[in-house]
Amino acid sequence: MNKGTKKRYECKSCNKSYTTNSRLNFHVKNVHQTAIRRTMCLVCNRRFRSLYNLKVHQRYVHAGIQKRQACKECVKRFSSKRDLADHCH
Numbered sequence: 001m002n003k004g005t006k007k008r009y010e011c012k013s014c015n016k017s018y019t020t021n022s023r024l025n026f027h028v029k030n031v032h033q034t035a036i037r038r039t040m041c042l043v044c045n046r047r048f049r050s051l052y053n054l055k056v057h058q059r060y061v062h063a064g065i066q067k068r069q070a071c072k073e074c075v076k077r078f079s080s081k082r083d084l085a086d087h088c089h
């Protein structure tokens with residue numbers, strides 16, 4: 001009988017171990033799940049392998065369609081020509 005050996009809860013992602021399951025869950029949530037969230041596009045929910053890939057995606061996919069159509073008669077801007085046309089004075 002070896003009472004000195006306590007059960008450890010190991011994190012599969014980084015091999016850190018914790019004495020309780022809830023501590024492990026806390027660690028996974030804070031360290032690994034936020035990392036996943038950080039590389040996820042909040043606009044279209046696509047996931048990317050790195051923060052760099054996400055930035056590139058956002059710049060090309062979303063920044064490009066951001067309100068480029070400006071109304072000549074007021075300060076309003078629209079994301080498409082149709083929206084601009086629908087908006088009239």
Ligand SMILES: [Zn+2]
Nearest residue numbers: 011013014016
């Ligand atoms: Zn971990």
Ligand SMILES: [Zn+2]
Nearest residue numbers: 041043044045
């Ligand atoms: Zn996106």
Ligand SMILES: [Zn+2]
Nearest residue numbers: 071073074076
């Ligand atoms: Zn206008």
